Amino acid sequence: SDDSSTLSTDDDDDSDSEEEEVDFKEQMMSMLNKGINKAREAADAATIAAKKASVAAEKQAKKAMKEAKKAAKKAERLAKHKLKEAKGEHTVQLFKTPKWAEKNELKRCNCLDGVDNGDSRVYYPLNLPRFVTSLECPEGIRVRMEDPEFGWAEPQKVMNPAAEVLDFVFQYVGAKELAKVATVDRLWRERIDMQTHFIDMKQLANDYEHQVHSGRVESCLEFNGRLYTAGDKRVKVWNLETYECLAEAVRETAVINDIQVVNGALLVCASNGSIRQWSLTHNPKNIAYVAAYWEHRSWINDFIPSEPEPDDDGEMFCRFLYSVSDDRTVKVWDANKKVCLFSMDPPNRTCGTMRSVARSARHLYVGSSNGVIYVYPLKRECDREDRHGCSISEHGALPFCLQTELQHGKGIILQLECGGYRRQVKHLYSASTDGTFRVWSLPGKSGYEHECLRVIDAHAPGGALSCFCTTWAHLFTAGQDKVIRVWNLHTMELQKVLHPEELCKCMYAAENEVCSYLYTGHVDGKVIMWRLGAYV
Structure with missing residues (x-):
């Protein structure tokens, strides 16, 4: 053992x-x-x-x-x-573009023939660094010139240019300025009368008005030669040739706040927190309900689609939809599946309700009832180094990280729009109930800084702004003072004042090459069609 x-x-x-x-x-x-x-x-x-x-x-x-x-x-x-x-053939003196000119996107023209031909040759400067800013004619023809170094110069008398020179210059002068200098002599009067944009502004008047609803018109738009109006919890379709009501296409259970055409379909947002999609057929009587975006708990104030992108078949399609509501949230929707992809909660406890929305190539802008414009990135990126959550996140920047806040004033931000002169998206326009209209610069490919370039008392002290819209070269604003003002979109100078009988609630600009029209909906249930012409 x-x-x-x-x-x-x-x-x-x-x-x-x-x-x-x-x-x-x-x-x-x-x-x-x-x-x-x-x-x-x-x-x-x-x-x-x-x-x-x-x-x-x-x-x-x-x-x-x-x-x-x-x-x-x-x-x-x-x-x-x-x-x-x-x-001894010539004397060369080179001048650089002044900083104030570079800020205004101008370049010093010192080329051989007086115009920049695009090549990189040495430019010949002008005799004096002066730039014509306005025309005056109290005693004959005078040109007031501005010297960047010495300020305003005395008006200098000039000779009467040839008709060809006048035609070339007048196409870059506003209609209101042309009206001021039209009394210089007969030649100027004749050449000004031949300018298309001057004729269009001169003939801008009420072309037709029609009673479309018994109550106020909440929204209107033109699509495929037909006019769609929203009011009395209904959407009606009108023939623009006979001004006959073709059908009551939509009937809602709540107040309709806005209508838009997105991806070939009619979207109707209402006070019950829904956005319903309706098919647009050739026969308006066959317009049918398709689907609904419904997760908001209160009144939807505004919505906007994303930039159209080509789909699998090569057709342009808006993939996303952004909506703002009185429930103080901003929601991002999938336009194809009709589901909510993301919901942005209020940025702080003191913020108001979300009243308007706009987008640029990089940012989403949301206007609130407390006069603040919130700026969010459209893509998953963050330009703020002080954003602690984006810095420590393993997956990079947080979606829709608040970049900055723009203070418009103390009034409600009724409407926002990104655009610019001749359809160049360079500015953000904001309208408030305090009667002011602000123009903001948009940042470039990086950064989040927005500079307030101009503040216009568009309808102060007569009343708050109610709506606005932009065209190729002009801005139209409507206010509580029951007038519609026309502004030059480049210089922001007042061009004309229109006087409808009642307050304008909404407006829509239908632009085409032959003749454009402005449709305005009013609180008395009427829609007025204003003839804009081709260049207004």
């Missing part, structure tokens, strides 16, 4: 030593594999770093080569001009 116990003890020792040996080998293999992996990662990192360094070096070399070629060409041009100057 003693021998057997001794043998069993030896066997146990042998098995323990074998297990320890196996564990040691496994540990060594694990350490070896970790070392190999770390070596591979280091090699990969070194390869990536080398590639980045080579790419950066290549970019720097190309940049240096480009700058060297540019400097060589500049030296060659200067040598040629110095040679001509030595021969």
Whole structure:
């Protein structure tokens, strides 16, 4: 028995030593594999770093080569001009574009023929750095010129230009300014009367008005040659040739606040927190209900679609829909599946209700009832270094991270729109119930800074703004003072005042190449059609 116990003890020792040996080998293999992996990662990192360094070096070399070629060409041009100057052919004096001109997106024109032909030749400067800013004619023809260094200059008398020169200049002068200088002489009067934008502004008047609803008109739009009006919890379709009501296309259970055509369908938002989609058929009597966006708990004040993008079939399609409501939320919808993808809660406890929405290429703008405009990024990116949540997040920037707040005033932000002169999206326009209209600059490809460029007392102190819309070259504003004002979209100067009988609640500009029209809906249930012409 003693021998057997001794043998069993030896066997146990042998098995323990074998297990320890196996564990040691496994540990060594694990350490070896970790070392190999770390070596591979280091090699990969070194390869990536080398590639980045080579790419950066290549970019720097190309940049240096480009700058060297540019400097060589500049030296060659200067040598040629110095040679001509030595021969006495001409005198060259180079001027840089002033900073104030660069801020206004202007470039100093010093080229040979007086116009920039696009090449990189040395420009000849004007005799004086002066820029014509206005025309005056108290005693003959006078031009008031502005000197950036010495301020305003005295009006200088000039000769009467030829008809061709007048035609070229008048196409860049506003209609109101043309009316002021039309009394200079007969030639000026004749050439001004031939300007299309002057004729359109002069003939801008009430072309037709019609009673479309018994109550106020909440919204209106033109689509495929037909007019759609919302009021009395209904949407009606009208023939623009006979002004006959074709059908009552939609009947809602709540007040209809806005209608828009998105992706070929009619979207109707109401005070019960719903956005319903209706199919648009050739026969308005066959317009049918399709689907609904319904997660808001209160009145939907405004909504806007995203930028159209080509779908799988190559057709342009708006993928998203943004809506704002009195429940103080902003919701992002999938326009194809009709589901809510994201909901933005109120940014703070003191913020008001969300009243208006607009978008640019990079940002989403939401106007509130406390006069603040909230700026959100459309893409998942954040330009704020002080945003702690975006800095520590493992997945990068948080979706729709609040970038900044723009203070318009103390009134309600009734409407927002991104646009600009001649359809260049460079500005953000905001209208408030305090009667002011503000123009904000849009940031470039990066950043979130918005500068307030101009504040216009559009309808103060007569009353608050009720709505506005922009066209190719003009801005139309309506206020509680029952007037519609027409502004030059480039200079923001008042061009004309229209006097409808009742307060304007909504407006829609239908633009085309032949003749454009402005439709205004009023509180007495009428829609007025104003003839704009081709260039208003």
